[in-house]
Amino acid sequence: MFVTSALSPQELTRIDVHIATHKAMPGALLPLLHAIQDDFGWVSEECYLPISKALALSVAEVHGVVTFYHHFHTHPVGKHILQVCRAESCQAMGSQKLEKDIKTALGIDYHETTKDGAVTLLPVYCLGNCACSPAVMLDDEVYGRMTAEKVADIVAEARAV
Amino acid sequence: MAIKVYVPRDSSALSLGADRTAKAIQAEAAKRGIEIELIRNGSRGLFWLEPFVEVATDKGRVAFAPVQPKDVASLFDADFLNNGAHALNLGLTEELAWLKKQQRLTFARVGITDPVSLEDYLAHDGYKGLKNALNMTGAEIVKSVTDSGLRGRGGAAFPTGIKWNTVLGCQVEQKYIVCNADEGDSGTYSDRMIMENDPFVLIEGMTIAGVAVGANMGYIYLRSEYPHALKVLNEAIAKAEAAGYLGDKICGSSHTFNLEVRRAAGAYICGEETSLLESLEGKRGQVRFKPPLPAIEGLFGKPTVVNNVISLATIPIILDKGAQYYADYGMGRSRGTLPIQLAGNIKHGGLVELAFGATLRELLYDFGGGSFTGKPIRAVQVGGPLGAFLPESQFDTPLDYEEFSKIWAVLGHGGIVAFDDTVDMAKMARYAFEFCAIESCGKCTPCRIGSTRGVEVIDRIIANKNALDTNGVKEHAKQVQLVRDLSDTMINGSLCALGGMTPYPVLSAMNHFGEDFGLENR
Ligand SMILES: Cc1cc2nc3c(=O)[nH]c(=O)nc-3n(C[C@H](O)[C@H](O)[C@H](O)COP(=O)(O)O)c2cc1C
Ligand code: SF4
């Protein structure tokens, strides 16, 4: 299984390094959480205590911030993140059918990860690619004028690497 | 000398394969032993024609579009580097009617320059506004912004100069400039285009704001969905710092201005300015009560200018060409230009910057070319998820803040999303409530709970809409009234526009497209 929730001592050290590099920043919490997620792909609850100590917050406050923002994952995610735009401009170009087709093709719903751990599917509300709707984003790349076939190609390409 | 070939690096262009096209052009040139200089410029904003390739010729830049990798060999065969005839040859870019009819002030350089080249920026009138500003007092700069008539392009249309004046008037050492780059509205991408395609104009605008009000620190709060913008901004900031346009004693003056990009984390509400400030402080993005205004107690409790990307990116041209030059564009109290974004079911989607006053119809048909699917355009939503839906009978409304307000609509951030006649407006109303429920910050009950109730009520309306027996008709009427009451409660009992304006799309859908709610034969 790719899902491991207990962090190793090495991983905890990496978290400490992120804390050390960010803690002096004004309003450090979001940049710190981004750094942790960029590194691990998600933000483990095990980070809350060391973060709370370094930033003089309560664990509940850290938890409250992490869970407020859609961007932060509180569980491990797949190797790739596929975000499908659900917002109006993409709806006007058939994104509702596209969503269904993608879910069927991957065999998962939103917020789930394919069995091989390759892809986590997430909804997103506008990618700023509304002149080329419907749009999806795979990791950091956005794709426009999407069809289920094109999405399948992109995902297959990512899986192959 | 190597011939210059331009292939955009804008993320919408990339989303249609611009990187592959660029690689194919380079490979083909190498194969044929032809020397070219490949420049990754910004996008001109004609997105239905991306990847939009240009070649520099004696007469100007010639456009070839849209170019897919499979077209590249035939382009070389046709000698496209010397303006050869080819099915994709569109002639001189500057002569394309779609661009020629526009009035590009804020977007003057977008698509023309290499976004991360400071030399290019300087060669195209960059930093002229700042040079002028450095010879003016803060009050003079603020007056110029006020006189230009510029109103906030983030949605609320508040006069920018008046906001700045409040911050200028605060006798405090530490002040901030915050750029709202959260661009959450569906159908909008003009902020993204500025940041990816002309980042220096935003940096210059923020620097002028800092000089004007006496702030030495700026933050750009950038939505996490824009990774390309993040890279471009950071690269441009580093170059501006290295060249003395940011940092201590900018351009040899006594002013200090530093700039940092901060990533948002996928919450629509963080586009609301006080929620944004909470988020920048490292907290949950919950909306603050006003007063105090952010201009008086903003980031970390200090006086703060919060402005949208487009508002700030428009400052340099105002300071360069003068307030009057900008104010001469527009109509009524809507001065200057609006970068309009055509989106949704539209044939020619893209960025159209025009003086206020053009009608929706001109945009949808003269620029947009009608719907993408070729069916009639039945509805448009202007101003993002909190904007009203407009039927065809309102397409002659001029784009003007006050004219839109008269028909209970908003211009917002200038996004226009077109829908063809297959749209189900009851579903759109349902979605508006659903979006509000997903994105509510949770502070007020009408927004937090009302939105979820709204989804349920619309579901019942949809379920009942064809019920013709007496009970069904009565029940249906009851649910419709419930939506109206709920909307009233949200309008009157919400702290911010998320809860307060969700009724715009809901009620406009119901009022203009009653047939989709089963209201026509009752
Ligand atoms: C729910 C909500 C979302 C908003 N989202 C944005 C946004 O994404 N970008 C933006 O510039 N303004 C947004 N605003 C408007 C800001 O609160 C604020 O008016 C704006 O940043 C001020 O800048 P301006 O005067 O230059 O427009 C939003 C407002 C609300 C109520
Ligand atoms: S209206 Fe909604 S989003 Fe706005 S403050 Fe209230 S609960 Fe938060």
Ligand code: FES
């Ligand atoms: S609405 Fe889908 S990219 Fe904007």
